[in-house]
Amino acid sequence: MEQVIQALISGILSGGIYALISVGLALIFGVVGLVNFAHGEFLMLSMYIAYWVYYFIKLEPYESLLINLVLMATVGYIVYKVIMTRVLEADHSMQMLLTLGLSMVLQNLALMLFKADYRNVRIDITTDVINIGFTNLSTARVLAFIVAIGASVALYLFLQKTYTGVAMKAVAQDGKAAKLMGINIKKIYGQAFIIGTMLVGLAGVLMSPMYSVFPTIGANFSTLAFIVVVLGGLSSIPGAIFGGILIGIVESMAGYLLGPAYQQAAYFLLFILVLIFKPSGIFGRE
Amino acid sequence: MLKINNLNAYYDEVRVLKDICMTAKRGEITALIGSNASGKTTLSSCISGIHEKVKGKIEFDGKDITNLRSDEIVEMGLVQVPEGRLLFPKLTVRENLELGAYCKRSRHGRVQRLQYIFNLFPRLEERQKQYAGSLSGGEAQMCAIGRGIMSNPELIILDEPSLGLAPIVVKEIMATIKRISEEGTTVFLVEQNVMQSLKISHYAYVLENGIVKAEGGGNELLESEEIRKAYLGL
Numbered sequence A: 001m002e003q004v005i006q007a008l009i010s011g012i013l014s015g016g017i018y019a020l021i022s023v024g025l026a027l028i029f030g031v032v033g034l035v036n037f038a039h040g041e042f043l044m045l046s047m048y049i050a051y052w053v054y055y056f057i058k059l060e061p062y063e064s065l066l067i068n069l070v071l072m073a074t075v076g077y078i079v080y081k082v083i084m085t086r087v088l089e090a091d092h093s094m095q096m097l098l099t100l101g102l103s104m105v106l107q108n109l110a111l112m113l114f115k116a117d118y119r120n121v122r123i124d125i126t127t128d129v130i131n132i133g134f135t136n137l138s139t140a141r142v143l144a145f146i147v148a149i150g151a152s153v154a155l156y157l158f159l160q161k162t163y164t165g166v167a168m169k170a171v172a173q174d175g176k177a178a179k180l181m182g183i184n185i186k187k188i189y190g191q192a193f194i195i196g197t198m199l200v201g202l203a204g205v206l207m208s209p210m211y212s213v214f215p216t217i218g219a220n221f222s223t224l225a226f227i228v229v230v231l232g233g234l235s236s237i238p239g240a241i242f243g244g245i246l247i248g249i250v251e252s253m254a255g256y257l258l259g260p261a262y263q264q265a266a267y268f269l270l271f272i273l274v275l276i277f278k279p280s281g282i283f284g285r286e
Numbered sequence B: 001m002l003k004i005n006n007l008n009a010y011y012d013e014v015r016v017l018k019d020i021c022m023t024a025k026r027g028e029i030t031a032l033i034g035s036n037a038s039g040k041t042t043l044s045s046c047i048s049g050i051h052e053k054v055k056g057k058i059e060f061d062g063k064d065i066t067n068l069r070s071d072e073i074v075e076m077g078l079v080q081v082p083e084g085r086l087l088f089p090k091l092t093v094r095e096n097l098e099l100g101a102y103c104k105r106s107r108h109g110r111v112q113r114l115q116y117i118f119n120l121f122p123r124l125e126e127r128q129k130q131y132a133g134s135l136s137g138g139e140a141q142m143c144a145i146g147r148g149i150m151s152n153p154e155l156i157i158l159d160e161p162s163l164g165l166a167p168i169v170v171k172e173i174m175a176t177i178k179r180i181s182e183e184g185t186t187v188f189l190v191e192q193n194v195m196q197s198l199k200i201s202h203y204a205y206v207l208e209n210g211i212v213k214a215e216g217g218g219n220e221l222l223e224s225e226e227i228r229k230a231y232l233g234l
């Protein structure tokens, strides 16, 4: 029993990170209408930034958080301006090919520059644990969970309560009407894209003390985030948060009950079932 | 105030507006009437800067706005209440109205203007917390007009405000449009409801297949044999 609870908690903790990666993807899809296959590569990029900053100037990922986010925002801005603005009105298939291409370029660039080595940031927090009575939890994972959920909820509140956030939702709901109301929608698209990139960048920072970084790490997380976003009802932020936690739990429980080999299979199965029986997503409305 | 000169508009290679010339005078209601597919909405889109393929010249307040972005045009004081309302369905009525005041020119005095709109349409105040998607047709039109006025426009384009509304509601909306005009906003009214719109307009243009077929004072057109036959079935 204790082990089940432990697996459950572990799943929830991972789920927080998945949620954070996914809300960025959901925001970009919901507002800009872009399916960004390079989302996972942004995660990879931020993890490399965290790694190299630690390697060269010994700043731990949490300490270099601001530098990292500023760099990620810059990356988001450049990618949006130089690449995405060209396909905003193009077919979905064109956009997908383009972002897929971008993800391959980034992966191979990383491979060329940094080699295929697995690189780790080993710091105190990596091995610290906190005791919560019956079990020990990794400090890094608990901290990551809290910050990830906090940031995801902050995004939700931003969209719900601030004027700019409401304007973003308006653009998502009816771009033409938004234009007619004097909203510069390309600017809003850019802002949403940058926020989405920064959120996945934050996820990279949080993951750095726990996960190794290597050129193809983004691919797994891209797929996972897509599944989460579909489960969550595509553009819904709360849907992506709950979807992320759900996938974390499914993954962890499958690992515990059936063995590690079944972890991915379990959430893919869930994904397929949802597509068959409730294509609007578990948390999505019709 | 608004001056359109030799305007041509295309969808791909198909020309749907042909050498349009029109003016709307400050303080007046100018109507643009015409049957389905005559090009009214296309013309409204051209003026508001959301139609891509345009040739010719559109001047607002003496300035060339032909190639400006839609948000720049709103910033100058020209707003459009689009056909079919196009409210933001999953935002509340109040959020819809507040977004009308997105441009800089309308930031100042937006609180008073919201009050003015609630005054104009008390029903919107009652429903301010409700999703715009759940409004009735008449209420939705009120909300759309209110959202337009929130931008503090000098000229407001209304594209088929009577669309799909019961005759009594149409009367109500038309009376409001007249009131808005009397309170100082210039109105460009695009309509298929020829009778109602000619009644309140100072000047009107008749569009047919993308060509201006006739023009004249509102009453003058109401009395014209041709218009009565073609549009009023009299």
Ligand SMILES: Nc1ncnc2c1ncn2[C@@H]1O[C@H](COP(=O)(O)OP(=O)(O)OP(=O)(O)O)[C@@H](O)[C@H]1O
Pocket: B011, B016, B034, B035, B036, B037, B038, B039, B040, B041, B042, B043, B083, B192
């Ligand atoms: N997106 C589009 N692509 C291609 N052709 C279009 C498009 N929108 C309108 N048209 C064509 O342009 C012409 C003018 O259409 P428009 O919508 O401007 O007419 P309208 O006078 O507003 O009609 P209604 O009274 O039905 O609103 C029509 O022949 C229509 O088929």
Ligand SMILES: [Mg+2]
Pocket: B040, B041, B042, B083, B160
């Ligand atoms: Mg029309």
